[in-house]
Amino acid sequence: MGPGPSDVSPRVLNALARPTLGHLDPQFIGLMDEVGDLMRYVFRTKNTLTMPISAPGSAGMEACFANLVEPNDKVIVCINGVFGGRMKENVIRCGGVAVEVVSPWGTQTSPEALEAALKQHPDTKIVAFVHAETSTGVRNDAETLCRIAKQHNCLTIVDTVTSLAGVQLEVDDWQIDATYSGSQKCLSCVPGISPVSFSDAAVNVIQNRKTPVQSWFLDMNLIVGYWGKGAKRAYHHTAPVNSLYAIHESLLMVHQEGLENAWQRHAAHHQKLVNGLESLGLSFAVSQDYRLPQLNVVNIPDGVDDAAVRSELLRRFGLEIGAGLGEFAGKVWRIGLMGSTCTEKNVQHCIAALDAVLNN
Amino acid sequence: MGPGPSDVSPRVLNALARPTLGHLDPQFIGLMDEVGDLMRYVFRTKNTLTMPISAPGSAGMEACFANLVEPNDKVIVCINGVFGGRMKENVIRCGGVAVEVVSPWGTQTSPEALEAALKQHPDTKIVAFVHAETSTGVRNDAETLCRIAKQHNCLTIVDTVTSLAGVQLEVDDWQIDATYSGSQKCLSCVPGISPVSFSDAAVNVIQNRKTPVQSWFLDMNLIVGYWGKGAKRAYHHTAPVNSLYAIHESLLMVHQEGLENAWQRHAAHHQKLVNGLESLGLSFAVSQDYRLPQLNVVNIPDGVDDAAVRSELLRRFGLEIGAGLGEFAGKVWRIGLMGSTCTEKNVQHCIAALDAVLNN
Structure with missing residues (x-):
């Protein structure tokens, strides 16, 4: 009963231990399609680019920032706990300019403070915040924060590591452009996989970057050739086949419960x-x-x-x-x-x- | 019988499916120490910083380059297959300058060609090559290539994804400074984990960088606080607990066979x-x-x-x-x-x- 990994059910552990198929095996590719569809179901999104990153949530975070932030891009990061701070660190390592909107630990990010920061920094490209701050137990008002960001024509990056499948989350209705989650929280899968989803607007930004994504491993322009809907399943890296059996099963359990x-x-x-x-x-x-x-x-x-x-x-x-x-x-x-x-x-x-x- | 993932034995699959412990649980921390010792055994190294990266071999590759290459560093990359080409791509994305030593597919990298490149580029910091080229089936002469690199005072990065536990590999004796491997080749573990090892010389370079490592997730300066020998096991990211049970078991099997x-x-x-x-x-x-x-x-x-x-x-x-x-x-x-x-x-x-x- 810690902050994750949560208990993994025997059903998911059994799926995990199925014989390892090749990552290009036709049977495995069928499972990949289902994983994408089930992730769209839990994220409440129609986003085509919805898939698992082959690494923990921290890599999912980095996938969102490394793909969307280019050098000197301005990003407003709302910080009211550890994981907002980690977002800021990601912006800096991508060469971006981080503007902090800080709220006290244990309280929500103030919409007024975000609004003020956006007025002060009209050249902001992205607003980033954590939906469910695992370090404080606070739920930020994602719907309101995204609405304000959109009024200022910004993209939104939202950390849903702890929120996904635990509290209401509406990726499409709330206008979230990029989000990453974890396998080991409310999905109760083993740790090591990060579900991510990118809106068409985000994909458009990624496809039209001026500079290459600094991470080869996390470059969505390459990964989409393997994971993309209708993609040719071109080899990029070896997918963590067994962990994907497990997350498929845990997503199925959420779907069955509703x-x-x-x-x-x-x-x-x-x-x-x-x-x-x-x-x-x-x-x-x-x-x-x-x-x-x-x-x-x-x-x-x-x-x-x-x-x-x-x-x-x-x-x-x-x-x-x-x-x-x-x-x-x-x-x-x-x-x-x-x-x-x-x-x-x-x-x-x-x-x-x-x-x-x-x-x- | 493809190029990996190889068959995973029932013993490893059973280990994989053990109940998930917390990544800071005292019992799990004991297993971490054993994983490090077993990795030192298969790599034939005394390197303190020997541990698994929580992602596939491609991320292990990126961990080596992102930590050792700073902007404008010159890196000679020996290319005689796909994975040498991927190394070059990593150098470029780290802001380094890649000098290619190209040999025909299906042949070894020529030591003479490396020597000539080093003479032409005396400011080279790192020599990188693939020990076992999975795309061509060629074993490069790692011992000789490293010896030449060392004569020119370079660090060496060696891809041992397919070689580890399949052919002779001597990380210490051959003077390899940084290496990454995969779990799903000759270790016959499930895919998704990358064993890495860094020499003290490499660690010294990482600790004295002028610029931060561009990847937060792969920054060895941070990861060492959780994985380092005698470290306090400070939380960095959630370790893929079950995959680590599995690689522990597969390493143990290699140890038992010899x-x-x-x-x-x-x-x-x-x-x-x-x-x-x-x-x-x-x-x-x-x-x-x-x-x-x-x-x-x-x-x-x-x-x-x-x-x-x-x-x-x-x-x-x-x-x-x-x-x-x-x-x-x-x-x-x-x-x-x-x-x-x-x-x-x-x-x-x-x-x-x-x-x-x-x-x-």
């Missing part, structure tokens, strides 16, 4: 966790107005030893919860209720184990 | 394949003096339909062999005898199936 039912399940079990932890006297670090149900950030009570509690939970109950990151290190615990981990049984187990460790 | 025994097995079964295919009237595209035992490149006889034969092999016998790449497209087949695929049974099966398809 995406909206999955959002509902996360919201319902979150509420039970809130009730239980509050009855133990614990408080949440984030307002309920924009709290992530899948990532519960709880204040560590005064006088309680952070590391000792976490290691006792692991030792006595086999229960992992996450430590705080960055500004929140030592101040909070992060309790994940993501994907297959998000069950009533786990909620009860977590409440009982924390009660035992804190109060006995 | 590395030199594995080289011997590849050599012996290769000879049986040669005998059988020559008795069918087929010829090899590469001289036996520098032919790779694990990647057999066979000339397609005149009048034979390349694609029709490969698809009939797959349909009638469930046997995949590889097509030619680049200059060799349509001219050769590539028959892999890598790792777990390299058995007498497979050799017999391949000879009999080709006989049936070509001669009946």
Whole structure:
């Protein structure tokens, strides 16, 4: 019950362990088409260029920035946690100019602050932000932030690593131009794969760059020859065949449950966790107005030893919860209720184990 | 029996499907230490910075170039196949200056040509080449090429994707400063992981760069905080936990067989394949003096339909062999005898199936 990887179901582990096919085998290519369609379903998009990057979410982030940012491009990055900071680092390494819109940890990015930054920097090409900040448990208002960015004719890059399949996400309706997610959060697949999706506007920018993409491995102009809809499946790099079996299976599980039912399940079990932890006297670090149900950030009570509690939970109950990151290190615990981990049984187990460790 | 992925043994698939631990779980951290030690064993190195990149071999290649090449650095790239060409592309995308030493496909890189290029370009920082060219089946003379590079005070980057655990490779004795390999060739693990190793001299160059590494995801200065020997296992990106179980198991299998025994097995079964295919009237595209035992490149006889034969092999016998790449497209087949695929049974099966398809 940490901030990911979440529990991987036996069904996904069994898919993972199927015999390895060649990455150009006709049977495997059929599975690739289904993976693309299922990713479009969970992202709520019609984007043709929707596919898995063959590496973790951090590489998915880099794929979005390295393909869309050229040297000296101005990018507004909204920062209210670790992963906004990582976005800024990506902009700089691509030779772009990063303009920060900083909001306090544990609060949302302010739409007014973004609007002000856009007025101050009318030459901005891209607005980037994190939908679900895994370091703070905050849900940013992606719909509003994208609408403001679009009013200023900017492209949008949105981190949906922790949000995908856990809370509402509407890539097309919210006008998200590029997004990356992770396999190991609410999809409950093994870590190592990053679903990405690019709008036609983003693809157009990538195809008309003045400079080559600085990463050969992540160059979408090349990858599209293998992964693109109707592409000839031209070899670029060897696809991680078994991990793709696994993500196919985990996407299928979301489809079978129904995406909206999955959002509902996360919201319902979150509420039970809130009730239980509050009855133990614990408080949440984030307002309920924009709290992530899948990532519960709880204040560590005064006088309680952070590391000792976490290691006792692991030792006595086999229960992992996450430590705080960055500004929140030592101040909070992060309790994940993501994907297959998000069950009533786990909620009860977590409440009982924390009660035992804190109060006995 | 294509050019990889090779067959993955049930033992490795079972390891792959173990329950996913957190990437900071104490039990997982113990496994990380063993993975590093086993990689040092197969690379024949004492290099402290020896670890898996969380992505396929193409990302391992990029990790070596992006960390060692700074803008305007001169790099001599020896090209005698597709993967030498990919190295050159990496140099350019890192802002380096690539000097090509080109040798014909199907022949070795000439040491004299490298020597001449080094004399013509005394400001060269790095010499890069492919040990085992997967596109042509040629083994380059890594020991000699590295010795020449060192006489000119250059760093060496060597692609060992297809050579590792299939033919002799001596990272320390041959003075290789940076190398990357793949999981899905002679290690017979699932695709998606790239073992890399950096000498102390290479690490020193990486730590003293004038410019940041352009890839955040592949920046060894950051990754070392999680993977480094004795490191604090500081979070950088979420490690692909299950794929690491698998590569641990496949490395353990090489260790149990004994590395030199594995080289011997590849050599012996290769000879049986040669005998059988020559008795069918087929010829090899590469001289036996520098032919790779694990990647057999066979000339397609005149009048034979390349694609029709490969698809009939797959349909009638469930046997995949590889097509030619680049200059060799349509001219050769590539028959892999890598790792777990390299058995007498497979050799017999391949000879009999080709006989049936070509001669009946």
